[in-house]
Amino acid sequence: DSPRLTASTGIDALTHAVEALMSVNSNPLTDALAYEAVKLVFRNLRKACYQGENLEARYGMSLAALLAGLAFGSAGVCGGHALAYAFAVKYNVPHGIACGLALPYIMEYNLPVCEEKLARIAVLAGESVEWVSTREAAGRAIAAVRRLLKDLEFPLTLKELGVPREAVPKLAEDLLKIQRLLARQPRKITEKDAVKLMEKLWEGS
Secondary structure (H helix, E strand, O other): HHHHHHHHHHHHHHHHHHHHHHHOOOHHHHHHHHHHHHHHHHHHHHHHHHHHOOHHHHHHHHHHHHHHHHHHHHHHHHHHHHHHHHHOOOOOOOOOHHHHHHHHHHHHHHHHHHHHHHHHHHHHHHOOOOOHHHHHHHHHHHHHHHHHHHHHOOOOHHHHHOHHHHHHHHHHHHHHHHHHHOOOOOOOOOHHOOOOOOHHHHHOO
8 A cells, every 4th residue: 555645544534623623513512523533643643654564553544434424424624625715726735745745734723713722633643731831832733734744744835835826826726616615714814814824825924
């Protein structure tokens, strides 16, 4: 089994879980499933990717994907998937890779309204959060996601994918058309926000 496919599908499961947590339709049941999925991804994905024969890690990832699926099947995903859809098809980027690239940016954007949940993700990701504020802990969750993506050799910017800078305004326009997902965004995305977000995705932040 290919490490790239393992990485891509594993990160897709992580985005399902994290976006289900941030979704305005989240509830205590979907949160419980999503938190467990997040924990399993951080514990198992690197091993599943780089030790393909590690059945325990593969089992952990299968369970993570299932739990994340149950979570977003009910709560839905939000802005991260909307960002991914805005560029994935046009630039031929596999779904998991597109969602992974978008994930830290949408976590950062939603941080002001999802502080507690992101702080909890940091703990599940194995970050040390003693003696730090909830906000600082939330920031560590985003850093942990970026580190995981780096370890799996994911692109972290649209620039790396060969997307031209001039495409940014059009991508922002396309993002705003995906209302089905944006309706679940805990922090609304205005036209100005959409451009800013796409600029960040393009050059990295």
